[in-house]
Amino acid sequence: MSFSPLVDRLLESLRVLPGVGPKTAQRMALHLLERDREGGRRLAHIMAEALEEVGYCQRCRTLTEEELCLLCRSTRRDERLLCVVESPADMLAIEEAGGYQGQYFVLHGHLSPLDGIGPEDIGLDQLEARLDEGGIEEVILATNPTVEGEATAHYIAMQLTGSRLRLSRLAYGVPMGGELEYVDGGTLSRAFNGRLPFTGE
C-alpha cells in the first residue's frame, strides 16, 4: 500500500534488482522522486538502452554493445594466454586484481546436465573454434572452485587432450589475509597437500 498505483508499481519493479527488498525499494523510489528526478531519468534511459544493445563479444563472449569488447580490441594483451571464466563478473574481478595480461573466454555459466545446460549452451563449440585459430599456448581454466565449476573445467580439459596446449587451473589454498581458524576443512586440506617449500619471500 502506498500513495498511488504508479508509485506502487515502481516499488514493485525495483525489486528485480538483487538485494533490494521492500524497505530499500521504498527508499530508492522516494529518493528518485523527491531528490533526483534527472539522475533517475538518465538511469532509466541508459538501462533501457543497455538491455537492448548489449550482447556478447564475438571473440570472448563477454558483455559488450560492440562486435568486439575493449579487451579483444586491445593490442596490448598477450595473445598466447586464454583464461576461461564462468561470468563477466569473474573476468572483472581478475582484471581488478591486476597482473594477468592475456585474453579471456566467458562461458556465461557452467555445465549442468540436470538443468539441461550442455556444452553448446556455454559456448564450448565457439571456444574450440577460437583455439583452432592458433596462437594460444596456454588455457587457464578459471571456473569457480565449486562442484559444477570443477566438472566444467574437467570437461574442457578432456576435450583438449591431444592438443599441444598447456592447461592450468588457479591454485587452491588459504585466502590471503584470512585466519586459518575460519578456513573450511576442504580448503585447508587442499592447502596442506599443495604446500610449497618455504623461501622466506
Place this chain on the structure above:
Amino acid sequence: MSFSPLVDRLLESLRVLPGVGPKTAQRMALHLLERDREGGRRLAHIMAEALEEVGYCQRCRTLTEEELCLLCRSTRRDERLLCVVESPADMLAIEEAGGYQGQYFVLHGHLSPLDGIGPEDIGLDQLEARLDEGGIEEVILATNPTVEGEATAHYIAMQLTGSRLRLSRLAYGVPMGGELEYVDGGTLSRAFNGRLPFTGE
C-alpha cells in the same frame, strides 16, 4: 574500467540510487544483463514513466500521478484530523504503524532559512488554505524530532494561534523495545519530564 562504454555508463548511472556503491552497481548491472533483461526493461520503463507522471496530490501534497492520492479520495478517513509530516516516507511509516485514521499534509522538507527554504517552499500557504476550508479540528505536527523539524512545528503553531484548532505534537520518550542504556541523554530527560502515572496497563 569494464567491458564496454555502455556497460560502464550503466554502472555509473546505477549509483544515483541511494546506498549503491561501485560493487553493488556492478552486481546489479550484471544481474540484469545476464539473468533478468525482461525485469530490467520493465523497471526502466516504469521508472521513466513514474519520474515523468508522478507529481503532488492537490490536497495533501503527497506523491501521486493523479489529482488526488488514494488517501485523499478515501471516504473512510477521519476528516477532523490532519497530520503534518515532512516527507511521504514519514506518511508511509505512520500508515504502516496503523492506528491513525485521519488526513495528512506533506511539507516535502522543513524550514531552513540558511538554505533559502521558506514557508512557501514547504507549502504552508497551501496548508493555510486547506485549514480555511474548515472541517479540521486537530492538527498533529508530526515533523521530525530534530532542530529543523521542531522549528518548523513551532512556526506552524505560531501561525495557527488564534484559530480554534487543537494543536498536538507526537509524544517524546524512550522507544519501545529499546534499552535505557543506549537511549541518548536528550531523549531520556524528555522521558523523565514527561513521565506518566503508572497504571499497570
